[in-house]
Amino acid sequence: KQLEHLHYGHCVPLDEDLSFLSWSNPMVPMDPLWVMPSPNEARMTNQNGVGQSSSVALQSLEESQDRLEHGLLGKNSTLHEFSDRGSGDFRNPSVIVEYSSTGSLISPFQYLSHQIVRGKPPASSFLPMSYVDMEDEATTLIVTLVDSNTGLQCQLIFSVFHQLDVICRRVEIVNHADERVTIRKLMSATLDFHSDQYFLTQFSGGWARERQKISRELYQGITSIQSVRGISSHQHNPFAIIARGCALTETSGDCFGMMLMYSGNFLIEAEINEQGRLRLNAGIHPAPEFSWQLQPGEAFCSPEAILIHSGKGAGLLSRRYHKFIRKNVMPKASRSRSCPILINTWESTYFHVNHDAVIEIGKSAKDTGVEMVVIDDGWFGERNDSEAGLGDWYPNPEKFPRGLDGVAKELADLGLKMGIWIEPESVNVRSKLFQQHPDWCIQSPGPIHTSSNIRNQYLLDFTRDEVVDHMLNTFRTLLRSAPIAYVKMDMNRTMVEAFSPSLGPLRQGEVAHRYCLGWYRFLSLITSEFPDVIFEGCAGGGGRFDAGMLRYVQQIWTSDNTDASSRVGIQFSTMFGYPVSSIGSHVSDTPNHQTHRISDLKTRSMIAFFGTFGFENDPRKLSTREMEEMRRFTALFKDLRDIIHDG
Template identity: 45%
Template sequence: MIGFDASQRTINLSTRSTTYQMKIDPTGVLLHTYYGQKLRGGDLSRLICPEDRGFSPNPDEVGLDRTWSLDTQPQEYSSSGVGDFRTPSLEVDLADGSHTADFRYVRHTIEEGKYALEGLPAFYGEGVTAQTLTVELRDRCSSLVVELLYGVLEEYDMITRAVRVRNDGSAPVRLTRVASACLDFPVGDHDFITLGGAYAREREPVRAALTQGIHTAGSVRGSSSHQQNPFLVLCDRDATEDAGRCWGMALVYSGNFLASVEYTQFHETRMTMGIHPFHFSWLLQPGETFTAPEVAMVFSARGLGYMSQMFHRAIRLNLCRGPWKDQRRPILINNWEATLFNFDADKICSIAQAASKVGVEMMVMDDGWFGQRNDDFGGLGDWNVNQEKLPGGLAPLAKRIHDLGMKFGIWVEPEMVNENSDLYRAHPDWTFRVPGRPVTRGRYQLVLDLTRPEVKGYVLDNLRAMLKSADISYVKWDMNRSLTDVWSAGLPAERQGEVYHRFVLAVYEILEALHQEFPDLLIEGCSGGGGRFDCGMLYYTPQIWCSDNTDAADRLRIQYGTSFCYPCCAMGAHVSAVPNGLTHRATPLHTRGVVAAAGTFGYELDLNELTAEELKEVAEQIAAFRTYWDVVMRGDYYRLTSPFRQEDSYCAWMHVTADKSRAVVGLVQTVRHANPVRPLLRLKGLDPDRNYRVNGVVYGGDELMYAGLALPFLDQYQAVQYQIEAV
């Protein structure tokens, strides 16, 4: 998979269907020469055409040769201050006040298996063919060393990248930008796709043609955010779901990030991704190393759909961990939309009892069970049970739930504190706040300074005590505000630029401790819904609450956009009551079930308020989901239509098993017109040479994919679901 041609001085990384090549230039610059369809061989540096470019300076090594400039060379890790005016990969403040960084090749090693990162999540290589390439680059003047890490996961057509920066000099240096990946394209007209949106409108695909300049997506909110997502696609202008070249990048990180695409005066393109340089700096003492988070890259010559499927497989099997990564998750019911803060043990048990009768397997008690938590003004930080609501604590309630044949889960928000809490009154200095400035609140909350060992220890101790106090199978981990006033009393002034990153590392450390101590615990990530939906969190939490917006019509768009990178088994999706609390829209119960069944599947309502007929339908939804959950969770996902295309009157999607023997198709009528045209749906991913039974009728796989399936006329927001089996 990884080979070195000493005569050509090229390093080739090969997956099942891709080739990635770099070349060691005579000057020691590590050039990027190719990333695309798999090649048999060749030195692709021949595609780099020397040319005298005005205002593109030339390094000392090339003498009077005006045709060689870093400003026009495609590089594996771009320099700073020495003639390349494009986006730098690394920026540094050196002891003498200079900012120049010029990294040249020293050596490389090739090892079996996939590298791991200290204190950071990363894809792993168990169960697949994996190798690691480590390339050492050095800035000769400062003795700053960069280790470029490449992991090759052959079966997924995935190449991962990460960076370690080591100070081998005798004086401290300050890092002010450290990209995790830099990818240069010498020519080509491309589109770029980002996932934008807002709270309750997460991960809306935004596609635009590249024009000269720098196009960015990023977050400075302290988390990956609702507004942008650490995922980026570069693709051919005519790329579709099923055709065209696509290069996807996903950052395995949950904090501030910056993804950029620069299109230059010479129509070169540079993609970079990593920690956002906003308020970032890292003091690196002699002998110390800084490790930047991982970027996962997938190239597809078969369109966006295949790219997404490779991300889905790799995330499900080689990023998510623990016993839940490939198991059916419990079908749960959450009380939040049913009760908000107004509940007690009897109310929780009442909801659970109704749910147990229709086949729900877990009761999750949401916000409001601790401290003086009767609204969102107080109580956060006090993780002692509210005895008025839950007499005797968590254990008696958990037993009552278990006696119904159900598991018990609970909600926490460990990173936050209310000023109206015993914790804050005892330790007001444990929060982020800038000395001499008034605080900034979000949802009436302040942020605990987890970078301080005593604060991190308090949070972890309370979580451990909670989990040991009762039989708890599931935790919903929430984060309901962005970071502001980011200043830590535990760090000196010269290290305040490290706080954002140290905060993320602390969250990871707590989650890793829980993973090790409670290996069977299922943790669902959440940040006001989908505000921290990223590969970093999926390493610790194999599912994430996709959005606080549970409206089925809006979820079509949210789950569609999320699927560009993230698998359906990671998407927390529930059936909720109507009219929906956010959109005030009413959709049929069947439709809500079809949409939620494209994710982890659960309920977010009080089943006691449903009619007997509705309860019968819920029981049927649950029984049916148990028969096809493995198709949804483990199968390949196909976006058959887009809910963002106004000309499409319905939204359809499809899951197909790897052996093409089974499939599930979901479809929702999004727009209803008078005197409509008869709709046809062409399926994907089936075997054209096999026959399939579709809801009792047999068709050829070729018929279903090439001619299509005639759809019934549906009213707006009505849905159909097709169970498909090979015969």
């Protein structure tokens, strides 16, 4: 009753003879380069050029002496839909569960039952999930597995989107055992592939060079990409593509995308065993970064994985991801709403922003077609540098004596909207919030000063409801205080010393995931209560650019590097999985503030077109000719915006 995998790839016609699929698992060819025919390969050609049916080809393989029964090799040669640890499959498993009474890590899950339901069951928590507008858009298969020794159950949930060729998969562990269990590892999806030649494409880099496309051929062994930084990270994106038979191309070849809808610690691992078979796993990064205590009767749900196949290369794969994310992941309001063309104050003023500077920038930018001014870091509390102010979300009375409402009204008189920058998850020691609640931080055991004060700030402990509730109430008050049309939500430090004093010693492995769930609760509630506000995600640039964030925000700041030449690679690689409309892209000053590279306004504008398009430059310093050029490109983007974003 082991649940095995038969086929994932081209759609299989209902009238096709599917008997050959039964050959997926009963044998393993000794030649590791032998390729299992796909359902679309209804006919094969033998060495004499004569047509041959798939079943005949497989019969000839069966009769050959050049194959091995997998019964002789054990579970390690089988294609699994879900793999446990310690029962004969030596590859990296889908799940590891520890039983409290024995310490055993062995949990041989076997098929118990299944059900098929219309539509897609909604998420039971704030964990982001894809959705449908109408039940007939999708069908969901729920397969229940059980460890018959203990009663622990596992539900594999597959939602098939009929018109989009998309499968979303998640896993839920339900503790029907009579003891506490600890989840050490739980992958959202496992894909086992037949013997063949495989290439992995990942999207990796660092700050100011996020998501660079990297492709490599896979050989026997394990290749992994991951984040243990508390966010999906600048270093690796939770998205990977497997190309079969040849390296990834734009227009041809089989390729398989696996995108994790999650913004925290993750792992994507590709493993080729001794038979040349490939296993691809994706999910929350396992122990020691993660563990989860599950009492009898409790359940735990994994993040969702978005699986898409293309038989025509990366181009079709990307278009399917773009369409799916825009229609079934992103907030419904974003489908028919484009972000106004904005100008951001950061590179014009840095921390020295004030009421007069904002109005001057607005007056200078207005005639170029700019529609909104966004007040970036420095407008709140005692925020004159990076060492103070985070946590105190009220206008600095010296910089903004008329408050945000005053500057918003003056911008409105110019015909401009107003947006603001915030960083809800962080706090400076030099802030009123920290002085009142020094215990509200993620910190190592012991006094707070022994914890790492990265970038002069700590992370607020979003595992605690009272902390999340406080920040929700703070920003509810702020957003009601003025006509704020846009909010850029930043997060400028990673999580280290992942410890919460509010959780007991057995639950410290839950900190990173509980933090992520708390962040999603904040996002879900604040965005739903203010549906007319455009929210943009940011994490020191593109450090949290993922499908989990896109469930709640309309767009994400792609990188703090605004240099046009650098942005070509960053934006090109990002578009392999994420839609153009979600890519925050602006025209900045020259020489560029990050690279000091000089480029003309046309080049900077053309690159920024392939995203949301806006400005980071200082219009007060532009010549008459530059202002006219800026006006021309703004008008051109307005003409092309719908085509660029919608196709």
